Amino acid sequence: MSDRTFSLEEVIPVSSTIVDRTVSILDRTSNSEDQSFECSIEHLPFYRSVESDLLLMKQYLFKRGLNEHEIVSQEEIVINALKESLNQFIQIEKDKNDNLIITIDNIMNECDHLNHLLELEWTIEKPHDGLTIFEQMKRANNLLESSKHVLKTKTTEINELRIQEEKLCQKLNEAIVEFDNEDETPFARRKTVLENRIHDLTNFQVERSSHVKQYREQLHQMKIELELDNNYNLTADNSNDNNNIALLRLIDEPFETIELSKANVSNLQTLANELDARYQKNKTKGDQLVEQLTALYDRLNMNEIDQEIKLPIDNPHRPSNLIKLENEIERCKDIRRQNMKTYILNIREEIFVQYEKCFYSREQMELFQGLYSNVFNEETLEQHEKELEEMKTYYNRNEQIFIELHRWLDAWEEYKNAIIEEKERRHIETTLKKAQENVLTLADEYEQTHGHSFHVDGISIIDFFTHEKENYSQEKELEKARKQLARGQTPVLTNTQQSVKRQLAHTEVMKTPSKQQQPEVKPATPFRPSSAMSNKRFPPLQPQQNKVRLMEKNKKLYYHEKQSQVNCPYEKHDSILNQQDKEV
Template structure:
């Protein structure tokens, strides 16, 4: 391409010389035809030469000027490129070897590209700074640290973008938290009949949500305000619950009619301030009525106290320790003493409720056992029809297992309780195992007494028979079968009474011995751990 261009330029130069020669030849011919003297033709030729030379010199000068401008532009572009590379933190620009014109064009293009990058970075930095400033104003945080006097690097811009994005996320999080807490605060203030009385509370409730400063201090203060209001509501709920319970207790003690109860403030739902006031007024009214009916109220409390004594299996001695129970001077002080005692007994019962209920279950099973034993000794039971005798036998067999299991479980529970509370568990003034052992002992003595009475009666009948030859006989207890009794049932075992086992046997062996004899056999008293009967 370059050689071709050179040849074309040489041809054009040759044509220019040819044109100049033809023109000079034409001028000489004209001058000769005109008859211009030689001297004038020399002058005219010199004028032509000077004119052509001046024109060519001017053209050369212009091209030289162009070359100088191009070289100067190249130097300026190189200098500016070096500056831009430093500012943009880029590697130095390296130019390829080429003509002056092409080099100048390449350098100028690179300068324009880098200048655009510089403008774009500065514009993005400015936009990020504006966003950062706005976010810092609403979040009350520090501005991002960056040198605003220089062009930011791509890495700095990336970190700045991520910083602004994190601030935006924090803003949205705090905004959502603010809106949620504000809604709850407004509801709580309405429920508590609370009017905002501080500038912060007014800012939260009354101001535009967009104008609220979402600083960490404000968010913390907002959470603190919400917690305070929730605590006040919880306190109100607790107070209202206590007032309702107090009202119900006073109704029972004062025996308030059902019609009057239905119209009372105790049925108001919620825990608003006006509800609390209404409940408090009802309590005050009932307390005043209680003072007016002190005697009946104290008697009602004594009935409640006696019920707790029964539930806790208090002995008469334990009950008599509370001497105000027998005081007949019905004063406010006496009422307070009874209230305090009921509170203590209620707490004591609720604390050990599981154990007391287990003892109560054992008591009920024991009473049922004694009742079945009483029926087993009743001769009339054999004349009953309808399968009652079979039902009783099954019930006694089931009770045999239940009573044994209950005693073993209670023994473990009582032992655990005594180890935990470092004291004896009392039932009607006795340690529980002693109490159970005494019940079995009384049962054994009663059976022994019945046996002796039967022997005595039999001896008297024999003496009477020996004296008089005959004596009226008492029907002997035996199983009486009706004509409709099934053959299988008629072959049932005949109840007997076994002798009481010696007290030296261990608890569980003794207890199993006792329980195995429930089905129509005299039971021996068990021997519990630590107690020999």
């Protein structure tokens, strides 16, 4: 055996260069961070095997005849190849670890993103570096799996809300909610926005459904009341055919199938308002025609046989009935022209009824010059109808005052004439006080509105109450004086009685004209019913009752003057009225 050969059993001398290189290989292949790795006992067989193989290779080279320099060069080639191979394996393992760490980082980033979107209850923490990479990977995957489970649940909720929203939007023709960046919008915010949107859409649906049902019912009713055809008398216009067809579908198709859009609701509302306006106009016209026809029947004294329309008529506002009413009114007007005098006299009686209801004085009645006229033509008729309408309007506007005034007068008559107990008298006094306060309050409001005081019998309401009470005091004193005379006693006149006596004496002087004094002659005028001239008040009479009352109490004067057309002074007129009151 040569000097370069050796066996495994014996110690083979190795040059210092080879030893150094061997140590160098060990140093370079060892983990610099863990120096204990090269000293591990389990690696010694490997190092010995490598060293043995290197020695064996040297023997082969030496035996082949290579010199030492060539052997060392070849040995370096082998050692470099071993080193490169080892470095490749090291790099492969290092890349694997790096890739695993990158994967873990990606998983943790995804968990962080999900945590931001889902707002999870737990905190996302990166696995501790002290753990192995596989353990870190396992914990990261578990965390990601839990987050994805929550994500799936939340996504299902959002999808269900989206479906609800889309259905409502389709029904209401509304736009769906759009997020600027939905993928980055937290689920809680998306859920809140969608729930609020669904709540608003639901309210819209309820509101619009209610309106549509209301308008549909109204339109169906208007179709009957206005006697419309199946097309609701919509105008035939080629440009609006599609709109009219769509509108008819909204009215007549099943409610569940129609779209509750703003435009549809608005179109239904517009049509309903138009038909309602037409209905209200017809209703007002129908009431006016009925009132006009009723007045014509009453003033013409037409019996039921002569009346072609039996009043009250059902549904006078319907177009067919309006035509009937108009035709009947025209027929009655023809009859009226043939009986103008009777017709105007009947209106005049109605005017007297209104004068009575409104507590008009004679002076106020005389302001209407038409009452003096004996000419019965269209102009006179128009004057009377205008006066009657004004008196009705005046009464209606101040009806509450007249009602309270009648309450006061009823209680006042009961207070003056009835023999009542003290308790009942106090009750009547309370009623009088309350009614008077109400009348004065309403009269103040009237004065503030119209700028002048409210008059009763031609005087202010305060003077009216004062005169009524003064007259009552005078009546009581005169009654007391009559009783004294009946007993043969000489009555003592109080200041009030003396004042009354002076007024009566003054009135008698004024009523007797002197030779130089000519009585003022005024046209003969109809007079106010005597009940209106006295202190007593009665509830408003019906036209027929008032007519009987006028004929019974006033025919000697009123109709005698009207037939003979004899003028008489107002003084004589007053004396006749006073004489009539005494007889009554």
